[in-house]
Amino acid sequence: MPGGELLPFRPLDSSGILRSPRCLSVLGRAFPFKLKYQTCSSRPRPLLFPRRWRRELWVASIGGREKFLFEDEAKFGDRISDRKTEKLDQNRVRIKKNERESSVPLKRQRDGVSDGFQGVDDRRKSRHFLSKKRFDGEVDEEEGKDHFFFAKQRSEGGRGLSERRSALKVSGEQEKRDDDEVITKATGRSSAVENESHLSQTRFEQCSISPLSLKGVKAAGYERMTLVQEATLPLILEGKDVLAKAKTGTGKTLAFLLPAIEVISKLPPGDRDPKRPSINVLVVCPTRELASQAAAEANKLLKFHPSIGVQVVIGGTRLTLEQKRMQANPCQILVATPGRLKDHIKNTPGFATRLMGVKVIVLDEADQLLDMGFRKDIENIIAAVPKQRQTLLFSATVPDEVRQICHIAMESDYEFINTVEEGTEETHSQVRQTYLVAPLDNHFQILYSILTKHISEDADYKVIVFCTTAMVTKLVADLLSKLHLNIREIHSRKQQNYRTRVSEEFRQSKGLILVSSDVSARGVDYPDVTLVIQVGLPADREQYIHRLGRTGRTGKEGTGILILAPWEKFFLPSINDLPVTAAPLPPTDPNTRMKVERALSNVEMKNKGSAYQAWLGYYNSNKNISRDKTRLVALANEFSQSMGLHNPPAIPKLILRKMGLSNVPGLCTK
Numbered sequence: 001m002p003g004g005e006l007l008p009f010r011p012l013d014s015s016g017i018l019r020s021p022r023c024l025s026v027l028g029r030a031f032p033f034k035l036k037y038q039t040c041s042s043r044p045r046p047l048l049f050p051r052r053w054r055r056e057l058w059v060a061s062i063g064g065r066e067k068f069l070f071e072d073e074a075k076f077g078d079r080i081s082d083r084k085t086e087k088l089d090q091n092r093v094r095i096k097k098n099e100r101e102s103s104v105p106l107k108r109q110r111d112g113v114s115d116g117f118q119g120v121d122d123r124r125k126s127r128h129f130l131s132k133k134r135f136d137g138e139v140d141e142e143e144g145k146d147h148f149f150f151a152k153q154r155s156e157g158g159r160g161l162s163e164r165r166s167a168l169k170v171s172g173e174q175e176k177r178d179d180d181e182v183i184t185k186a187t188g189r190s191s192a193v194e195n196e197s198h199l200s201q202t203r204f205e206q207c208s209i210s211p212l213s214l215k216g217v218k219a220a221g222y223e224r225m226t227l228v229q230e231a232t233l234p235l236i237l238e239g240k241d242v243l244a245k246a247k248t249g250t251g252k253t254l255a256f257l258l259p260a261i262e263v264i265s266k267l268p269p270g271d272r273d274p275k276r277p278s279i280n281v282l283v284v285c286p287t288r289e290l291a292s293q294a295a296a297e298a299n300k301l302l303k304f305h306p307s308i309g310v311q312v313v314i315g316g317t318r319l320t321l322e323q324k325r326m327q328a329n330p331c332q333i334l335v336a337t338p339g340r341l342k343d344h345i346k347n348t349p350g351f352a353t354r355l356m357g358v359k360v361i362v363l364d365e366a367d368q369l370l371d372m373g374f375r376k377d378i379e380n381i382i383a384a385v386p387k388q389r390q391t392l393l394f395s396a397t398v399p400d401e402v403r404q405i406c407h408i409a410m411e412s413d414y415e416f417i418n419t420v421e422e423g424t425e426e427t428h429s430q431v432r433q434t435y436l437v438a439p440l441d442n443h444f445q446i447l448y449s450i451l452t453k454h455i456s457e458d459a460d461y462k463v464i465v466f467c468t469t470a471m472v473t474k475l476v477a478d479l480l481s482k483l484h485l486n487i488r489e490i491h492s493r494k495q496q497n498y499r500t501r502v503s504e505e506f507r508q509s510k511g512l513i514l515v516s517s518d519v520s521a522r523g524v525d526y527p528d529v530t531l532v533i534q535v536g537l538p539a540d541r542e543q544y545i546h547r548l549g550r551t552g553r554t555g556k557e558g559t560g561i562l563i564l565a566p567w568e569k570f571f572l573p574s575i576n577d578l579p580v581t582a583a584p585l586p587p588t589d590p591n592t593r594m595k596v597e598r599a600l601s602n603v604e605m606k607n608k609g610s611a612y613q614a615w616l617g618y619y620n621s622n623k624n625i626s627r628d629k630t631r632l633v634a635l636a637n638e639f640s641q642s643m644g645l646h647n648p649p650a651i652p653k654l655i656l657r658k659m660g661l662s663n664v665p666g667l668c669t670k
């Protein structure tokens with residue numbers, strides 16, 4: 001978590017009531033969506049923030065002195081929208097209840113909001129199913145075993161494509177045809193530009209999985225196992241806890257789903273009550289898109305297992321709908337995002353009991369889930385499942401710190417499977433990576449030039465442009481639409497049904513650009529992405545790798561471009577072990593510049609103001625930049641100028657105070 005220790009948000013007093021009308025209107029501007037959710041406009045009256053909300057508002061402290069508002073946009077946005085749907089559900093229940101109990105005095109009905117929250121607090125108090133066990137974060141001395149797993153094909157994988165193609169020729173045309181057929185079946189695309197270094201020589205029928213699972217695997221179009229699947233399957237079937245690291249797009253989802261399904265299919269009949277089956281496999285994913293995708297993959301594999309069901313529970317959808325769905329179609333595999341899972345543990349009758357049947361828990365994108373942003377939720381979830389279980393942690397990046405806290409979830413004798421050979425890159429060799437360094441003022445123009453060039457070169461283009469925050473994503477999407485590019489945007493400030501629709505459209509399409517915040521950075525499997533552009537500083541090395549990993553999946557080729565300002569070059573040493581090379585700047589063309597400037601002048605001022613504030617917040621949470629506040633503001637004002645503004649947008653004084661930016665020269669306040 002950038003920015004250090006987390007402290008409660010200041011303006012809320014201990015009772016959670018915001019009394020100052022001034023604060024309220026300021027907060028109203030800062031978090032309009034939050035106040036909208038509360039169905040309170042910026043009318044100056046006391047506003048009750050429930051206790052659980054107060055935990056969502058943070059002030060971070062650097063070096064114990066400077067305090068500023070910290071917002072993890074993706075997570076925060078998801079949380080707010082979760083609360084919104086949950087609140088709607090509560091209101092519906094309340095209305096029904098009030099309809100039934102028409103004798104309840106009107107005054108009490110009107111006070112329903114606080115009653116409702118009280119009810120939730122009461123429910124929280126009665127969480128007898130949560131153990132008292134605490135995790136103190138101490139490093140376990142006895143680490144698990146490490147397996148740097150190099151299948152015998154690895155050396156082959158290191159070869160260039162042409163060499164690989166001739167190797168295929170030597171080994172016979174028939175084999176090549178077989179392989180082509182497999183890849184075409186699995187991906188719907190020809191293997192002409194595919195590298196197979198992620199695939200092992202082991203076929204699924206060679207491993208000990210049930211005939212029904214094998215049929216499912218074959219029907220999904222998979223023939224040979226990927227390296228990570230080959231390495232982890234026997235260990236998981238043996239009952240081991242496994243931490244697995246494998247490059248992006250190399251089939252980690254199937255690597256944990258397949259053995260998990262096997263575990264369920266081998267459960268004795270006594271453990272399987274068809275009317276109210278317990279949840280046997282719990283998969284936790286950091287984002288909704290990823291959870292839906294994992295559930296879809298599970299459904300594919302379960303095609304011939306009619307008695308095993310899978311359900312997904314994610315924020316942004318109605319809790320009651322999910323409750324009904326789980327009742328109507330009980331499942332043994334549950335895929336969930338942490339926030340919504342916690343809601344079900346608290347609010348869904350019988351859910352906690354069903355969780356006591358968990359035999360396998362999977363943390364997908366484990367390093368992110370075990371990071372500070374999710375850690376508490378994960379600890380609570382782990383406390384809600386039995387101690388006697390198997391734990392699987394998967395990710396493309398496993399920083400040392402994550403290995404040190406693995407014991408939060410796993411037995412000390414867990415196995416560490418690493419399919420990324422030490423000394424080799426964590427990214428794919430078939431993905432060409434470059435970076436450009438240019439003044440902020442030129443970034444929009446450079447982005448536009450790169451996109452138009454790419455589109456002209458590849459009619460089947462499919463591009464993801466990653467931006468630093470949700471509001472900057474919105475701004476860039478607005479700008480590129482005004483430049484008549486075929487754009488979709490996705491970020492945490494969009495409604496879940498919109499996110500699902502756009503995500504599905506992008507999965508199916510070609511000739512489309514997705515402008516995204518980090519909600520698409522990890523795990524999302526969009527086939528055939530041709531180019532990934534990262535504009536501005538990635539949150540860290542891991543995020544750079546995951547974002548880049550949206551292209552070059554399953555051996556396909558791809559390109560990654562990182563656009564930095566000169567003062568962001570400090571990021572480059574953190575990726576200097578990756579094959580990232582400097583690229584020349586696209587030629588400056590006065591016509592393009594004019595076009596971009598004209599489009600910028602048509603972008604709504606409100607969006608520019610929100611982007612400016614979000615930009616300032618994002619870079620203020622980066623230690624390297626926020627150290628010198630005067631410089632930070634000067635840089636933010638460069639960003640403002642790059643949006644075509646002569647004066648920077650005004651920011652509420654309270655927000656600036658929380659950011660630790662009061663009285664910093666160069667800022668406009670309101």
Ligand SMILES: Nc1ncnc2c1ncn2[C@@H]1O[C@H](COP(=O)(O)OP(=O)(O)OP(=O)(O)O)[C@@H](O)[C@H]1O
Nearest residue numbers: 222224225226248249250251252253254396523525
């Ligand atoms: N054995 C296999 N043979 C061919 N394709 C496979 C195989 N296993 C998985 N795939 C395909 O590979 C693609 C990537 O899989 P998946 O999304 O699980 O990758 P990942 O390693 O989890 O990526 P990330 O690190 O980005 O989360 C999917 O489209 C999946 O269908």
